[in-house]
Amino acid sequence: MNLDGRTALVTGASRGIGRAVALAFAGAGANVVINYVRNARAGQEVADEALRTGAPRVLLFQADVSRPEEAANLVQAGVDEFGRLDIVVNNAGITRDNLVMRMKDEDWDAVLNVNLKGAFNITRAVLRHMLKARYGRIVNISSVIGLRGNAGQANYAAAKAGLIGFTKSVAREVGSRNITVNAVAPGFILTEMTKELSQEVRDRMQAEIPLGRFGTADDVAAVVTFLGGEAAGYVTGQVIAVDGGMAI
Ligand code: NAP
Secondary structure, eight states: OOOTTOEEEETTOSSHHHHHHHHHHHHTTOEEEEEESSOHHHHHHHHHHHHHHTOSOEEEEEOOTTSHHHHHHHHHHHHHHHSOOOEEEEOOOOOOOBOGGGOOHHHHHHHIIIIIIHHHHHHHHHHHHHHHHTOEEEEEEOOHHHHHOOTTBHHHHHHHHHHHHHHHHHHHHHGGGTEEEEEEEEOSBOSHHHHTSOHHHHHHHHHTOTTOSOBOHHHHHHHHHHHHSGGGTTOOSOEEEESTTTTO
16 A cells, blocks of 8 residues: 555554554554543554654644544644645544442443543644645544443443444545545454453453454554545445454
């Protein structure tokens, strides 16, 4: 894939799936905006690696995507630095798991605010520029949990299912301007988010995966870069599960 001359912004790119996505875009020759919220050192390491991997230029930017003004600043910084944002991946996400009856207001709000409102904040800010450019690729990272639910993750499932409705609606709003909006729904991917799960939960989940293994961040990045590239120009409003068949 050749993304020379394109610029990709990836939220939550200091670790896990976001890191793999940012490096995949870098490898295709795109300039990359790497966002993180707390982990500056990890963000810097991804930025350095992106340059080694092939990105002509990189911008590292701290912002909490759940805060509208910080999300707008992130987008503006990317536009100021590169003059354009062609590809945006709304990847930043958190979990605060508990059974609904025990879930605190702040855990519900935090998960909805980062996973769902964060994508809204970034998308609203970037669309102005994409509409003017009459070009854009937006990829929202949902989850298989948004498709099938999960006990103990009602907040996360609601946010990730909400992202799917958001994706389809925005795809309808901006399709006529050559902007595509799609969602990727990863299954069980080996990252820091999943490493705290007990062996028992892991064994149970692995038994449900037709391909018989957990996914890697690179498995997800491969599909995100396809949706972010020129070849996916006639694909919009879709949800592509990258889950080894978990959601079949
Ligand atoms: P991760 O390893 O926990 O990394 C999360 C990333 O999001 C980090 O870069 C973190 O930045 C950033 N972040 C968190 N809150 C943020 C905020 N308010 N503003 C900006 N950035 C923020 O997670 P992951 O497993 O790679 O997951 C990435 C995405 O894939 C998430 O949306 C997740 O829900 C989704 N997903 C993951 C799986 C899985 O199995 N891992 C499955 C389905 C979907 P800092 O490093 O600065 O904290």
